[in-house]
Amino acid sequence: MTIDRRTLLAAALTGLAALPFPRRAFAAADVARVDDLIGRMTIEEKAGQMTCLTDSFRPYNPPNPQVGIQDEKRLSDEVRRGRVGCLFNGIGVAGARRAQDLAVKESRLGIPLLLAGDVIHGLKTIFPVPLAEAASFDPSLAQRTARAMAQEASAAGLHLTFAPMVDVARDQRWGRVVEGAGEDVYLGSLFAAARVRGFQGRDLRRDDSLLACPKHFAAYGAVAAGLEYGSVDISDETLRETHLPPFGSAFAAGALTTMAAFSEINGVPATADRELLTDLLRGEMKFRGFVFSDYTADEELIAHGYAEDERDAARLAVLAGVDMSMQSGLYIRHLPDLVRSGAVPMETVDVAVRRILYVKTAIGLFDNPYRSISEDAEKTRIATPAHRALSREAATRSIVLLQNSGVLPLDRGKRQKIALIGPFGEDRANLYGPWAFYGDKEKGVDIAAGLRAAMADPALLSIAKGCEIGAPMDGGIAQAVEAAKAADIILLAVGESQDMSGEAQSRTVIELPPAQQMLADAVAATGKPMIVLLRHGRALALHGSVASAQAVLATWFLGSEAGHAIADILFGRVDPSAKLPVSFPWESGQEPFFYDRKSTGRPVVDNRTEYRARYTTTDNSARYPFGHGLSYTTFALDKLKLSDKALRWDRAIEVTVRLTNNGDRRGSEVVQLYIRDRVASRTRPVRELKRMERVTLGPGESKIVRFSLSRTDLQFVGAGSRIIAEPGLFDVWVGQSSVGGLHAQFTLYAAEPNKA
Numbered sequence: 159m160t161i162d163r164r165t166l167l168a169a170a171l172t173g174l175a176a177l178p179f180p181r182r183a184f185a186a187a188d189v190a191r192v193d194d195l196i197g198r199m200t201i202e203e204k205a206g207q208m209t210c211l212t213d214s215f216r217p218y219n220p221p222n223p224q225v226g227i228q229d230e231k232r233l234s235d236e237v238r239r240g241r242v243g244c245l246f247n248g249i250g251v252a253g254a255r256r257a258q259d260l261a262v263k264e265s266r267l268g269i270p271l272l273l274a275g276d277v278i279h280g281l282k283t284i285f286p287v288p289l290a291e292a293a294s295f296d297p298s299l300a301q302r303t304a305r306a307m308a309q310e311a312s313a314a315g316l317h318l319t320f321a322p323m324v325d326v327a328r329d330q331r332w333g334r335v336v337e338g339a340g341e342d343v344y345l346g347s348l349f350a351a352a353r354v355r356g357f358q359g360r361d362l363r364r365d366d367s368l369l370a371c372p373k374h375f376a377a378y379g380a381v382a383a384g385l386e387y388g389s390v391d392i393s394d395e396t397l398r399e400t401h402l403p404p405f406g407s408a409f410a411a412g413a414l415t416t417m418a419a420f421s422e423i424n425g426v427p428a429t430a431d432r433e434l435l436t437d438l439l440r441g442e443m444k445f446r447g448f449v450f451s452d453y454t455a456d457e458e459l460i461a462h463g464y465a466e467d468e469r470d471a472a473r474l475a476v477l478a479g480v481d482m483s484m485q486s487g488l489y490i491r492h493l494p495d496l497v498r499s500g501a502v503p504m505e506t507v508d509v510a511v512r513r514i515l516y517v518k519t520a521i522g523l524f525d526n527p528y529r530s531i532s533e534d535a536e537k538t539r540i541a542t543p544a545h546r547a548l549s550r551e552a553a554t555r556s557i558v559l560l561q562n563s564g565v566l567p568l569d570r571g572k573r574q575k576i577a578l579i580g581p582f583g584e585d586r587a588n589l590y591g592p593w594a595f596y597g598d599k600e601k602g603v604d605i606a607a608g609l610r611a612a613m614a615d616p617a618l619l620s621i622a623k624g625c626e627i628g629a630p631m632d633g634g635i636a637q638a639v640e641a642a643k644a645a646d647i648i649l650l651a652v653g654e655s656q657d658m659s660g661e662a663q664s665r666t667v668i669e670l671p672p673a674q675q676m677l678a679d680a681v682a683a684t685g686k687p688m689i690v691l692l693r694h695g696r697a698l699a700l701h702g703s704v705a706s707a708q709a710v711l712a713t714w715f716l717g718s719e720a721g722h723a724i725a726d727i728l729f730g731r732v733d734p735s736a737k738l739p740v741s742f743p744w745e746s747g748q749e750p751f752f753y754d755r756k757s758t759g760r761p762v763v764d765n766r767t768e769y770r771a772r773y774t775t776t777d778n779s780a781r782y783p784f785g786h787g788l789s790y791t792t793f794a795l796d797k798l799k800l801s802d803k804a805l806r807w808d809r810a811i812e813v814t815v816r817l818t819n820n821g822d823r824r825g826s827e828v829v830q831l832y833i834r835d836r837v838a839s840r841t842r843p844v845r846e847l848k849r850m851e852r853v854t855l856g857p858g859e860s861k862i863v864r865f866s867l868s869r870t871d872l873q874f875v876g877a878g879s880r881i882i883a884e885p886g887l888f889d890v891w892v893g894q895s896s897v898g899g900l901h902a903q904f905t906l907y908a909a910e911p912n913k914a
Contacts, residue, residue: 198267211226214233215248243482244272272517275311275319284549284591286716310541313532317368321357322350322408324347328341331385342784362520371416378420395875417450472492481511541601556714559787562709575620576649578619579621597718606619612722628673648684654694688709739784762778783895786896805867816863845891863892
C-alpha cells in the first residue's frame with residue numbers, strides 16, 4: 159500500500175472541523191447538560207474538574223517523582239467534595255469502581271472521573287518501544303498495536319493514555335528519543351495519526367476506546383544539547399515546519415487532548431505560553447480539546463524563574479491555556495482565590511471546564527460512568543494469545559539488519575555451536591524498555607529462551623555473561639573468551655539498559671559502556687564470526703569490533719516476545735525488512751544529527767574537504783543513514799520515470815520505478831522517495847522524505863512502484879510563517895535509504911510553461 163499524505167504540513171495549521179467540540183457537534187441534551195453543570199458548579203468544583211491526581215485507589219509506582227501522593231482515604235474525601243476531575247496511573251477494575259462510585263454517587267454533582275494512565279507501548283502485553291516500531295516504516299502496524307493496547311488498558315479501567323509522543327527528535331543524546339518515531343517529520347506524522355486512530359478506534363463511546371493525548375506541545379524534542387527538561391531556542395519557521403506537523407496529524411486523526419511540554423520555547427515555559435497554547439494551538443490549529451500540564455509542570459514555573467510562587471504559577475498556567483493541572487494540586491489550592499480576586503476571570507475557568515466536560519461527554523461517561531470498568535473484560539481482554547502474537551510480529555518487523563557479510567541467516571538445521579555472550583543474553587529486566595511499568599517482567603522472553611525454542615538442538619547453545627551492563631565482572635571476559643573459542647559463531651548481546659533511555663536519561667556519550675566494548679573486543683579477537691545484537695533506545699555511535707562485526711542488528715527494546723522475535727530473524731523464519739527511523743552517527747559529537755539537514759555554503763563535494771563543512775575527525779555522513787536497513791535477499795531499483803518534466807501548479811506528476819528481487823528468498827523492501835528544492839527563498843534541506851511504499855516480492859519478481867507528487871508536497875514555511883511553494887527546479891530520488899538512489903529532476907511552474 160502506498161502511503162500518500164499530501165496535507166501533513168497543512169494539517170498542522172488548518173481548521174480541523176471533524177473534531178467533536180464545537181457545540182453543533184453535540185446533541186442538544188449534551189450541550190444543555192454541560193451548561194447546567196457549569197451553571198451549578200462552585201469555583202472549588204470547577205477547579206476540581208481541572209485537577210488530575212495520582213490514583214491511590216489502585217496504586218502503582220510509575221517512574222515519576224513522588225510528589226503530592228495522597229493515600230486512598232484522603233483522596234476519597236477529595237473526590238466526594240468534587241475536588242478531582244481525573245486520576246492517573248492506577249490500573250484495575252475494582253479500584254476504578256470504588257473511585258467512580260464516590261464521584262458519581264457521593265459527590266454533589268455526580269460528575270464521573272476520567273481515568274488515565276501512561277500506556278506508552280503496552281499494558282500487560284508489551285510491544286516494541288515506539289522508536290523501534292517506527293523502524294517498521296509501517297504506520298498500519300502501529301495502528302494495530304495501539305488498538306491492542308487500548309483493548310487491554312480499557313479492560314483495566316482506563317479511559318485515556320498519555321500517548322503517543324509525537325516529538326520530532328534529532329539529538330540522540332536526549333533520552334526520550336525512545337518514545338517517538340524518530341527524526342523525520344513525514345514519518346513521524348504518519349505514525350502520530352496511526353497511533354491516535356489505533357488508541358481511539360472508530361467510536362469513542364465504545365468501552366475499548368482509549369483517548370489519545372499526543373505530547374509534548376511543542377518542540378520538546380528540540381531541547382538544547384539533548385538535555386531533559388531543557389530550553390528550546392527555535393525559529394518560528396522551524397517550529398511550524400518541523401515540530402508542529404505531527405501534532406496537526408494527530409489532531410486531524412481525532413485526538414481530543416494534548417499535553418504541554420516541560421521545556422521553554424524562546425524564553426517562555428510552554429506551560430505558561432499563551433501564544434503557544436491559545437493563539438497557535440486553539441487559534442491557528444483549531445484544536446478544540448483540552449490541554450494537560452505535564453507532571454507538576456505548572457509548579458515548576460517557579461524553578462524556571464517565570465513565576466513568583468505557587469499562586470502566580472497557577473495564574474500563569476490557566477491564563478496560558480492549561481486546562482488540567484497534573485499532580486501539583488495548584489489549581490485546587492489557588493484558582494478559587496485567583497477568581498475571587500479578579501486575577502483570573504471566571505470565563506477563563508468556565509472555558510477550561512467546558513472543554514473537559516465535553517471530552518467526558520464525547521466518550522460517553524455521563525451516559526455510562528462505568529464504561530471500561532468491567533470485570534469480564536478484565537479477565538478476557540488482557541494479555542491474550544492474539545496480543546502476544548501481535549507483539550512477536552511487531553518485534554520482528556522492528557529489527558533492523560544494519561550490516562551482514564553473509565553470516566546471516568543462521569541455518570537452524572546445521573549443528574553449529576553458538577556462544578551467546580553479553581549482559582543481555584539471559585536478561586529479562588531490560589526487555590521492555592522505559593515506560594512499561596505495568597508489564598510482568600517474568601513473562602518476557604529473553605534472547606536465550608528464544609534461541610533455545612528455535613534451535614533443533616538447544617544443547618548447542620552456550621552462555622557467558624562476560625560483564626555487567628556498566629561494569630566488568632571478575633573473570634567475566636576470560637569465561638566469555640573460552641565460550642567463544644569453543645563455538646562456531648558468537649552472538650554478542652550488548653547495548654543500553656532500559657534505564658539508560660527514557661525520561662531524564664540524557665547521555666553525553668551515546669556509545670557502549672566501556673566494559674561492554676572491552677568484552678566485544680576480547681571475544682572478537684578469537685577470530686570467530688560475530689553477530690552483534692544491539693539493545694538500545696536511541697541511535698548509537700559504534701566503534702571497534704562492534705562496528706566491524708560480520709553482522710549487526712538493531713534490536714531496540716522489543717517487549718514481551720523479544721527473544722522469539724530475535725530468533726525469528728536470526729534463523730531466517732522472518733526476513734528482516736525494517737529501516738532506521740534515526741541516523742546512526744560515526745561519533746557522539748556529531749549530535750544533533752539528522753539526514754534532512756541544510757547544505758551550508760561550503761558543503762563537502764567530490765571528497766574535497768579543505769575549508770568545508772566537516773569535522774576534523776569525521777565528515778557529516780552517518781555510519782548508518784536514516785532509512786537504511788538490509789534484507790536476506792537483494793533488491794534493485796531501475797527504470798525511474800517521471801510522467802512529465804514539468805509539474806503544473808494545480809496538477810500532479812507520477813513517479814514510477816521498477817523494484818526487482820534479485821535474490822533467492824522472498825522479502826520486503828521499503829521504497830523511499832525524497833525531494834530537494836534547489837533554489838528557494840528559505841534554504842531547504844538536502845533531502846526530504848515525501849513518499850514510501852512497502853513491497854513484498856518473491857525471488858526474481860518485479861513490481862512497478864508508483865508515486866504521485868503535487869505542489870502541496872513541495873510546500874514549506876516561508877516569510878511571515880506562511881505555507882508556500884515556489885516555482886523552480888526540484889531533485890527527486892527514489893531509493894532504499896536517504897543516501898543514494900535513482901535521480902531525476904522536474905520543474906514546478908506557476909503557470910503553463912509557455913505562459914510563464
